Structure formats: structure tokens, C-alpha cells
Amino acid sequence: MPGDPTPGAPSGRPATADVDRRLEASILELLARRAPTSTICPSDAARAVGDADSWRELMEPARRAARRLVDRGRVEITQGGRVVDPAAATGPIRIRLRR
Template identity: 45%
Template structure:
């Protein structure tokens, strides 16, 4: 247990995406690092961050991108970026 709820993680994703703005993206590791700013291991949080991002993408609240192209979050393998939908 990492101590963060799905809602905590989703809120952090949305906050970082809003800070960056439409047309810009964040790396999921930025979310994990922000949540673990106390120095705990951010890498262990990455599966939860990716799962929360996929849930947000299914709800249309964020887009998941690879190489600048929106993808199905369930098909994501390798590095991804997260951003706000353009519309």
C-alpha cells in the first residue's frame, strides 16, 4: 500500500495537467514524484499512476499519448505522456 487513493492520484494528474495547460503534456513520473515529495520511492507508485491515468482517459478527462499520438490507455507499452483534451 502506497498511502495514496485513486482519487489522490487522479487529482494530482489533473492538477499537473492544468498547470501545464492545453497542448502541453506531463510525464506520469512527475505525478509520482510530486506525490512522494517526502523522499519515498516514487517508482513504486508508477503502476498506480498509470492506472489512474487510464481511468481518467476512459472518462475523457485526459489524453494518453505516445510519440505525440493519442492512444488507447490499455494499449500503452513504454513511455507515455498525459495531457488535457483539446476540446
């Protein structure tokens, strides 16, 4: 369940590795439910994993999750409809399945 603490995690917060895995899975799941040409925003994954009060804290972790998925050849990061180098992307990004 989103926001459920992982046993042993400090302060009752989910462990970082667990959140990272959930964000990656969320990105792939959200994209799988959409048309092959569709994109999502990292905030979609952050909202799916976080709760109403914490999803904003997951924005940068969601962007990092997308970059890891790019490294694995699963997704592409775009800006203005063009594929961009994830390391150089600043500002709003979109995520799509690799074509």
C-alpha cells in the first residue's frame, strides 16, 4: 500500500530501496495502461507511490527512477516531444516506453 512504512525503516518511513523499486514499477505500470505513444509525468508515479501529503517529496526520486529505466533500455525521457539525454534534462520531463 502506498505510504506503508517498511519494517526497520527509520522514522517509520519506507526504505529508500523499496520506494525506488515502487517508483520504477509504477512508471512501467502506468505506461503499460496507456497507448504505446503516450507519455507520463514523473508526478504520476510520485502520486501513485506517495500519499496526498508526501508525493511531492517523491518527485526527484521519480525522476531518478526514470533515469534508471532509461539506463536499462525500458523507457525514454522527452522534452518538447524529443528524446533527451536524462543527465542533461532540466525542467519538466515526460516519460514514454522505448520505441
